Amino acid sequence: MRRFLRDNALSLAFGLLFLLSLAGQAFAGLADYNDRRLSHAAESIGLLDYLTSADFAVDVAENWQSEYLQFFLYVFATVWLLQRGSPESKPRGRAGLETDKEQQIGRHSTADSPKWARAGGWRTGIFSMSLGLVMLGLFLLSWLAQSVAGMSAYNAEQLTEFGDPESWSGYLASADFWNRTLQNWQSEFLAIGSMAVFSVYLRQRGSPESKPVGAPHHVTDESG
Incomplete structure (x- = not known):
């Protein structure tokens, strides 16, 4: 468990910050939403109703x-x-898609390279743009x-x-x-x-x- 926490500390920390801030937004948003409803003489709503609104x-x-x-x-x-x-x-000089050797794909891949980086063809083409897509x-x-x-x-x-x-x-x-x-x-x-x-x-x-x-x-x- 300690090794898992160390190896994934960055994603776990930001995941926790995301959940805390989302919860804070929910409560603050609910208060603001109910204030606006009261100004229109409407009844306030509960947290669950607001979260599904x-x-x-x-x-x-x-x-x-x-x-x-x-x-x-x-x-x-x-x-x-x-x-x-x-x-x-x-x-400067590396603008563009770069060569297969620089990107370690196809015959320039290694045994540890992702499978689709070694496969070639459409699979390597898709994998090479997967992050942006x-x-x-x-x-x-x-x-x-x-x-x-x-x-x-x-x-x-x-x-x-x-x-x-x-x-x-x-x-x-x-x-x-x-x-x-x-x-x-x-x-x-x-x-x-x-x-x-x-x-x-x-x-x-x-x-x-x-x-x-x-x-x-x-x-x-x-x-x-």
């Missing part, structure tokens, strides 16, 4: 989709785009969930104000949907762009996301 679902999904979009774009963008001096970037799939699924839950929450609010409900396609073109979407996207793009630039000039000793403390600013793709 469209309001909670859309708040969760809109954050998930922006995170997975960030990872999808970063995984694919760093194949071709470079940032000199950043450990988040490949060095999974990130893309999770982004699209969570964005779809946001649109459906957002439509439901939006229509519920419309009905309380005696407005007309929107269809799903109508909601996709609404200001509410794009306001929820773009306010998350812009923060993700700012954060990831800032990290790429700050890591050129700043250091965090012992972190693989940083260059060694004494590495020159211009050195690229060197983790420490």
Whole structure:
């Protein structure tokens, strides 16, 4: 058990932080939701009802989709785009898909290489893009969930104000949907762009996301 905890400490720590923050969001969201209901002379609801509501679902999904979009774009963008001096970037001259030898696939694979990396053909082709494709799939699924839950929450609010409900396609073109979407996207793009630039000039000793403390600013793709 001790070895398992040591070998998986990073994923376990962030998994626990995720659950704690999700629980905190649920209780804070419930309090805010009930305050809004009381202001409209409606009865408050319990935690279970809130957790199964469209309001909670859309708040969760809109954050998930922006995170997975960030990872999808970063995984694919760093194949071709470079940032000199950043450990988040490949060095100049390695832009692109790289050779089979550099990627250790096909006849250049080793006995410890993943099976599909050694297989060749369509299996190696799919496996070589599997990380980005999974990130893309999770982004699209969570964005779809946001649109459906957002439509439901939006229509519920419309009905309380005696407005007309929107269809799903109508909601996709609404200001509410794009306001929820773009306010998350812009923060993700700012954060990831800032990290790429700050890591050129700043250091965090012992972190693989940083260059060694004494590495020159211009050195690229060197983790420490």
